[in-house]
Amino acid sequence: MARTALATITAAAALLVGLSCSSDQPRAGRAKPVAHTVQAPSKPYVVLLVMDEFPGDSLLDRRRRIDPVRYPNFAALAADGTWFRNAYSVYDSTTKALPLILDGVRPHPGSAADRRDHPHSIYDMFARHGYRIVDSEEATALCPPSLCRGGRTRRPAIIPNLLGGRPERFNRWVRSIEPGKPALWVKHLLLPHGPYQYLPSGARTRPGPGDLLHGMNTVPGFHDEFLTRHNEQRYLLQLGFTDRLLGRLVRRLKDQGIYDDTLIVATADHGIAFQVGVQTRRSVSQSNVEELTPVPLFVKRPGQRRGRISDAYARTLDVTPTIADVLGWKVGHPTDGHSAFGPITRRRHGVTLSTRDFSSVVRISGRRWEARRRAVVRRRLREFGSGDIGSLFTGIGPRRELIGRTAPAVGRASVRASLAQSDLFANVRRASGVVPTQVAGDLRGGGDGAKRDLAIAVNGRIEAVGRSFYLQDDPTEHFALMVPDSALREGRNRLELFEVVAGRLRRL
Template identity: 40%
Template sequence: MSATKTPTRAMPVVSAKTPVVLLLFDEFAEGSLITEHNRIDRIRYPNFAALGASSTWYRNATTLYDITDWSVPAILSGQRRHPHQLPILSHHPNNLFTLLGRSYRIHSFEPVTRLCPANICPKSSPSFGTRLRRVLSDVKTTSLLRLPAWQGDWSNPRDEVAAFLRTIHPSRRPELYMLHVLLPHTPYRYLPSGRTYEHSRGARDYNAPYRSSTNSTLVDDVYQRYLLQLAYTDRVLGQIVRRLQSTGLWNRSLVIVTADEGISFQPGGHRRFVNPHNVADIAPVPLFVKRPWQRGGAVDDGSARSIDIVPTIADALGIKVPWHLDGESLFAGDRRVPSEIVVNGYFGTVAKATLAKIHAGQKAAIERSTRSFGSGADSVFARGAYRELLGKETADYPAWQGASIRAKIRRPSTTRFDPQSSFTPSRVMGTVSGVPTGDLPQLAVAVNGRIVAVTKSFRIGQATRFETVVPDSAFRAGSNAITIFAVRGGPGGRVALAKIASRR
């Protein structure tokens, strides 16, 4: 399933010396970057905001497909997919790597696809077996083929990014740096700092394969962890930009940042497989293009599709591409927004929507996010009616006398924290008992006496549960005290806290 040599079609000799950087993120809904004012959130995502201020943001960019092994080859070839094509070189011999391979040194990181020939990129992707398991895991065909489900992570993004950063250095020969990193893709386990927490599945029905629970509280739990991982994705972007700047490559490089497809968090809906109800979440993808020596940012609301990236690179480098392209250069002046946005789904679904419907769906998703998590970096750790408790000392509030509610903390398995470690005991999960019928208490989570998270409890069957994530900045070296409080009162009366569980 992989070719080892460059295809025989004659590829051009490129006279341009412009470094090219292509960063490809995964499962990234563009709307999650944006505030209700249709701007990039500078507080949560400062590096994406800085990128937008120094590049052109194609605000109406969309993908053509809802699955990685279709969308990534389209990005790297500039062509639509034909039936039965696999994400391998022999099925996509005309691609960005073969186009530039005669003239450029290629640094390629492909965790899922294998489009770069081995003689150009000998270590660009994992083994065939690993990639096959990832593809099968992504489309969930393991059950259809009666194969055992692959239970491992898709990759270790932190290590992949570190390896990619080591390849960036000045060179007399022009270079292409291509990183496809599985962020903010599941499993959700990263905090904005890059530390990881326990990412075992929580409540049994909220993470069914690619479908969200109908319980909005459970969906918010997943979305919270996505937002935290997206903040880590922003951190990764900042690391790459700073590396390019420190090596003197940033100003003279063509830099393109995008994602393969979006993701949806509608209660009861599919998260990845596109349909008319979630197309506004799946279709839009972030797309930023920084031209060499570009000064200042711009917003382009013209047509932009994932298949336009290779034509754009060829245009910037002055290359005539020796194969048919389905996309067009983003630098073309006559681009128009199509009457319909079309996304082809893995299971044969073709979802269509006008741009107005896409914008309306994005606006609705942003409003849901704001209702659940407010705005600002710390507000991601607060859900519900008591966000004002964040950062407060529990001793400042009166005790809720006579509360019958009790809780049991099931995660984290340890409260010990090592500042030198990449792990943090930030995932807090458990069960609640003694809850009056029809009542789902609001909860506050304190670490060492300070409230660092606010969350809602929820009911699964006969059990009442809670799940949240707390910031790693809350922990001190050694053992820590994690305490769960039930909250009552406000806004007309004073808030009172009932201590219902504690773990050291």
């Protein structure tokens, strides 16, 4: 068990470093397999970071690189490590997807996310080698109290952890990193998973975690095209904040003088599919495998300072065995995973995983999987751009040519708008940690089922466009748009919502 745990941590630490790729960018065509050439110290420090609900292809720019402008810390880390750009998850739900990272063993029906069903893990592997373990699990309980201070025997409830304290718990874990006795630091970070409330700066778009419109990012809203893109836009903004936290981790390692001596592995448990007209975005099927399975995987070995790219089909199941391989250890218990650097992984040419209920198996060839992933990336780049964050606000919604224009003085329409939490715009104070860039509310007086093109002006300038929508089983017409945080000034802000009809604006 201790051996498996160590392997997982090593792989995760390396992954984290790899995400910051800047000097060694992906080239056209398939990259050559990466050789495991760096000799690890006998007892290096190890960091394993597992993020949550994170499709790895979200990081890509138009050149299939990690976008160095939007995600500079992922790009910088990839420059020092190995980026497995075809890494994929073998399960779609956290309570089984995370334990398999920590022990390298396939999940089975009814298994619990705690020590009862995972008696051998990465934690045992490291304990066997005399390591101090600092563990921060948010949805599992695999490290026992005998090995980890504060260890649990039953997993914590996930929802409360999602609703509050995610950055604060991460920061506490980062502060625990310091030189001394060889140590393994493991962190499950519930980001960029929703609720989507963070901007890249770390500011929140609203005081609490609840959405401004109840149900807008759940099944009642999955049928609407514009609302789906709006929520994807919010996800990408929160991904920018995840990048910031990654930078905080790397900075801590460097400030403590142990970055070069640390094995860093960074990955995620599974992805999410931003598809329209579905009942779920989180249960894998043949129709969404290209979005739910790709995950980031970066491995930075101790002493490694040159980025590499591997096209091997590494799996989340391989994280612990990879860590063990890098350290020259044996996992210590039977695993279903193999080292990401090994020949078995290099020989894979497709993706295979069980559905959530274990009733069937999803299979897809590597060629088809990569082609479908490229199509998703092209669509995302077309709608949200790359590089400068400004293009994230100008690619969705109708009448995009209006963005940047001065708001005209026009008459009122018969429809009336009510703004959710309108008081937030009366006194914006960035020092409070809240910057209300999401503008949402209800429209009254329109026809049954009517939808309308909209534009929002902030302080006299049109900043975003969109389309109204309805939630299932709710007759109310709603709206929601994101504006750049640069559009808001300190203190009072003036917002104007317009309906756009045949190119003409009417104030709502």
